[in-house]
Amino acid sequence: MAKIDLDRRAEIGREKRARTRAQILEAGTMLLAERPPEALTVDAIVEAAGVAKGTFYYHFQGIEELAAAVGERLGESFDDLLTAARLELPDPIARLSFAFTQFLDRAISDPVWARLVVQSSHAPTEFARSIRAHLKADLTEAIDQGRLTVRDVEMAADIVLGIWLQVVRSSLERRPAPDLAGQALRAVLRALGA
Amino acid sequence: MAKIDLDRRAEIGREKRARTRAQILEAGTMLLAERPPEALTVDAIVEAAGVAKGTFYYHFQGIEELAAAVGERLGESFDDLLTAARLELPDPIARLSFAFTQFLDRAISDPVWARLVVQSSHAPTEFARSIRAHLKADLTEAIDQGRLTVRDVEMAADIVLGIWLQVVRSSLERRPAPDLAGQALRAVLRALGA
DNA sequence: AGTCAATTCGACTATACAGTCAATATGAAA
DNA sequence: TTTCATATTGACTGTATAGTCGAATTGACT
Numbered sequence: 237m238a239k240i241d242l243d244r245r246a247e248i249g250r251e252k253r254a255r256t257r258a259q260i261l262e263a264g265t266m267l268l269a270e271r272p273p274e275a276l277t278v279d280a281i282v283e284a285a286g287v288a289k290g291t292f293y294y295h296f297q298g299i300e301e302l303a304a305a306v307g308e309r310l311g312e313s314f315d316d317l318l319t320a321a322r323l324e325l326p327d328p329i330a331r332l333s334f335a336f337t338q339f340l341d342r343a344i345s346d347p348v349w350a351r352l353v354v355q356s357s358h359a360p361t362e363f364a365r366s367i368r369a370h371l372k373a374d375l376t377e378a379i380d381q382g383r384l385t386v387r388d389v390e391m392a393a394d395i396v397l398g399i400w401l402q403v404v405r406s407s408l409e410r411r412p413a414p415d416l417a418g419q420a421l422r423a424v425l426r427a428l429g430a
Numbered sequence: 431m432a433k434i435d436l437d438r439r440a441e442i443g444r445e446k447r448a449r450t451r452a453q454i455l456e457a458g459t460m461l462l463a464e465r466p467p468e469a470l471t472v473d474a475i476v477e478a479a480g481v482a483k484g485t486f487y488y489h490f491q492g493i494e495e496l497a498a499a500v501g502e503r504l505g506e507s508f509d510d511l512l513t514a515a516r517l518e519l520p521d522p523i524a525r526l527s528f529a530f531t532q533f534l535d536r537a538i539s540d541p542v543w544a545r546l547v548v549q550s551s552h553a554p555t556e557f558a559r560s561i562r563a564h565l566k567a568d569l570t571e572a573i574d575q576g577r578l579t580v581r582d583v584e585m586a587a588d589i590v591l592g593i594w595l596q597v598v599r600s601s602l603e604r605r606p607a608p609d610l611a612g613q614a615l616r617a618v619l620r621a622l623g624a
Numbered sequence: 625a626g627t628c629a630a631t632t633c634g635a636c637t638a639t640a641c642a643g644t645c646a647a648t649a650t651g652a653a654a
Numbered sequence: 655t656t657t658c659a660t661a662t663t664g665a666c667t668g669t670a671t672a673g674t675c676g677a678a679t680t681g682a683c684t
Contacts, residue, residue, distance in 0.1 A: 253661070275468035277641060288663040293643065358552055360603070386617060388607055390600060395617050398596025402588040409554070413582055423580060423589050427621035447631070471671060482633040487673065 257295045260285045261309070264302045269351035272358065273303045304362075310352060311363035317342060318370065328377040329430055333421055335370075336400060340417040343404045350404050357401055368393055378430070385429020395427045451489045454479045455503070458496045463545035466552065467497045498556075504546060505557030511536060512564065522571040523624055527615055529564075530594060534611040537598045544598050551595055562587055572624070579623020589621045 263285035267276055276299055282289050296302045317338045325331040343350035357364055375392045378384050386392045403420045406412075413419070457479035461470055470493055476486050490496045511532045519525040537544035551558060569586045572578050580586045597614045600606075607613070 256661080271468060272466050274465065278643085279641065289643085290645080290664070291662055294661070298642085385620070386613070388613065390604060391597070391607065391610075391613050391617065394596040394600050394614075395593055395621070398592040398594075399589055399621070400592070402592025402595065403585070406584060406588050410584060413585065416585075419580070419582065419585050420588075423585065423621045426579070426623060427589070427593070427617045429620060450631080472673085473671065483673085484634070484675080485632055488631070492672085 253295070256287060256291060260287065260292060260295055260302070261305055265306050265309070265352060266348065268303060268306055268355060269348050270355075272355060273299060276303075306352070307356060307361045307363050310349075310356060311366060313342075313349070314339070314363065314367060328374040328381070329383060329425075332371065332374045332378070332396070333425070335374075336396065336421055336424065337417050340400065340403065340420060344407050344412050344416065347408060350408055354401065354405055354408070368397065371396060375428075378428075383430060386427075392428055396424055399424050399427070447489070450481060450485060454481060454486060454489055454496070455499055459500050459503070459546060460542065462497060462500055462549060463542050464549075466549060467493060470497075500546070501550060501555045501557050504543075504550060505560060507536075507543065508533070508557065508561060522568040522575070523577060523619075526565070526568045526572070526590070527619070530590065530615055530618065531611050534594065534597065534614060538601050538606050538610065541602060544602055548595065548599055548602070562591065565590060569622075572622075577624060580621075586622055590618055593618050593621070 260281065263281055264276075267280060267284060278289060278292055278299065281299075281302070282292050285292075296305070318335055321331045321334040321338070325334055343353065372389050372393050375384070375389050375396075379387060379389065379392070384392065386395065399420060403416065407416065454475065457475055458470075461474060461478060472483060472486055472493060475493075475496070476483050479486075490499070512529055515525050515528040515532070519528055537547065566583050566587050569578070569583050569590075573581060573583065573586070578586065580589065593614060597610065601610065
């Protein structure tokens with residue numbers, strides 16, 4: 237009689253647990269969008285999430301673990317936007333252009349997401365590494381096809397990421413100009429010599 | 431008999447004061463190069479500077495004031511590098527190119543300076559505003575002369591600053607490629623459509 | 625060698641924050 | 655209604671940091 241009871245109990249637990257965990261994750265996301273993790277306190281998180289301090293430690297080991305979880309979700313959001321491009325576009329430059337525009341549109345329409353990405357770009361996180369790796373794969377392919385003036389992959393990646401990040405930062409401070417994404421993309425392609 | 435004494439005393443004071451203040455400023459500069467101001471503690475500063483806590487508060491109101499002082503010195507270092515260009519080069523694109531290269535060479539040869547600049551670029555400081563203003567002045571002039579494909583000054587500034595910052599970040603993580611500055615400059619000029 | 629204004633020191637108080645834990649609440653199942 | 659594994663609570667302890675202040679030191683000048 238014990239077996240079924242225990243499994244069911246655990247399942248109920250997981251559901252309730254998941255809801256509260258999501259609240260904390262959401263609060264953490266908002267706060268990490270406006271300050272670096274070093275400046276984030278557990279008290280601030282639990283206040284924003286509307287839970288008790290003990291609850292935070294029931295779900296996370298500490299702020300680092302929360303930051304890692306937020307980073308993972310951020311990485312998934314990038315993957316979501318990338319999947320379409322990777323499957324449908326065989327041309328590396330078209331793929332890169334599509335992804336660049338997708339990410340930029342998202343940043344413009346979702347400032348919290350944009351702030352979070354900008355903050356995350358400061359400390360080199362796992363997801364930042366992954367993005368740069370994806371980008372370098374496309375750029376290497378394009379360079380091997382002799383379609384770029386730039387020959388150094390690292391320099392090419394810096395150009396794309398640098399312009400993207402700075403345009404995103406600008407879009408958070410000023411009202412984004414119309415066709416911002418298009419203008420930025422054309423500048424990137426010119427810089428790469430595509 | 432009092433007048434001269436008091437003035438002389440004050441002068442002696444200013445000299446001693448200046449030495450200790452410089453120590454604290456130096457320590458603060460090192461620490462602000464590796465962490466954001468929100469994550470900086472007075473205890474860490476006084477330990478690095480080798481002075482007592484009270485001494486810090488004798489010279490600065492708090493960490494914000496120290497950060498402002500560091501920012502001001504950083505601004506001066508930029509002005510120093512800019513002065514030559516502003517006086518000798520009448521052409522805005524040549525001026526911009528010269529400054530870009532100067533700043534990049536400095537960043538590559540002085541990693542602490544580079545880290546400090548990168549950190550400062552996160553929060554919009556007074557000196558960041560000033561740099562962008564200088565840059566926009568040159569870009570506006572070039573655009574008015576019809577020498578750039580990019581028409582939007584903000585976009586043009588984002589391109590220059592974005593590539594510069596990202597290349598500097600890269601130079602701190604990887605070993606800088608030979609002719610990094612030249613490559614980066616050519617990419618910027620292509621992006622602007624010069 | 626004595627004087628004294630300016631500077632420096634570090635112990636001290638107060639507060640903020642991290643992390644723990646015994647008590648309480650929850651809610652599906654019996 | 656009662657049971658009980660799980661989840662939640664918030665008071666509590668310990669530590670780190672902010673900021674203060676009276677005492678000690680410094681060093682040019684007499």
